[in-house]
Amino acid sequence: MRIDIISVVPGLLEGPFSHSILKRAEEKGLATVRVHNLRDYAGGKQKQVDDYAFGGGAGMVMMIEPIAKCIEALKSEREYDEVIYMTPDGKKFDQQMANELSLKENFIILCGHYKGVDERVRLKWITKEISIGDYVLSGGELAAAVVTDAIIRLIPGVLNDESSALTDSFQDGLLAPPVYTRPADYVGMKVPEILMSGHQAKIDTWRFEASVRRTKERRPDLLEGKEI
Template identity: 80%
Template sequence: MHIDIISVVPGLLEGPFSHSILKRAEDKGIAKIQLHNLRDFATGKQKQVDDYAFGGGAGMVMMIEPIARCIESLQEKRTYDEIIYMTPDGKRFDQPMANALSLQQNLLILCGHYKGVDERVRERYITKEISIGDYVLSGGELAAAVVADAVIRLIPGVLNDETSALTDSFQDDLLAPPVYTRPAEYEGMNVPEVLLSGHEAKINEWRFEASVRRTKERRPDLMEKSPTKGSDNQ
């Protein structure tokens, strides 16, 4: 997978992509992330990428010209499966969307900034608009890092244990069950005996029931989508 990210402040993304799973994926040659400074595609001494909004109002708007030059320059190098714009009014990012994007080969992510981008950018270039939640950040950089991390960790070969991602929360519209490690007893608190039994079927049953119980308690909204809805186990 190749992910290109366009940003006004690409330095914000250097840290997240230089460590942990994302760095491992790049070292293995499984995924590559390239950051592109939008100011490199601006003209004039000031390298201006924003201007006042027509009609007035507070805040600046990202101009279409440098964005168009940047996107079209990148399109000369590769064909993108999706050109994504990170914006608060995009579709809410979730695990099914991450799963779908992980099957793609080339993604381009445009990070919003200021009051957003000239609407004509969205009309001409953007194929998917994504939000990571109902709140506003200073820019789309951190949101882009969230999307890249969630997507890349799903690619086969990135995680040491290939089954790990399949048992994450939200993969089956359930939260993950509680997990424990050594010691088996700590200050009177004990690990559930079934997890120490070595009986795989009973352990799997306990984990499923614990997932359902935790989801009902913490995210009852997910139960409406869960395959367990309407079952006797509820």
């Protein structure tokens, strides 16, 4: 998989992709993430990428020309399955979408900034618009990092234990059950005996029931329309 991220402030993305699972995925040759500075595609001495909005109003708008040049340059090198725009009014990102995108090969992520991009960018190049929540960030970089992390960890071979991702919260529509590790007794707080019983079938049942219980308590909306 290759992910090309277009940003006005690429420095914001240096940290997330140089550590942990994302770094491991690149070292294994399973995924490549490249961040492109949009100003490299802007003209003039100031490398301007934004301008005032037609019709007036507060805030600046990302200009069409630098974005067009960057996207077209990338598309001239390879084919992309999706050109994604990170925006508060996009479709809400969830585990199902992460699963679907993890099956793709290459895609571009455009990080929004200021008051957003010229609408013509969305009409001509964008194939998918994504939001990570009903709130506004200073830019789409952190949102792009969230989406990229959620996708890449699902690629077979990225995690040391591939089954781990399959038992994450939301994979089966439920929150994950409580988990424990050593010591079995910490100042009187004990691990449930069933988890140390060795009876895998009973453990699986306990975990399922704990998942349902936790979901009912914390995210009952996930159970709407389900018979559990």
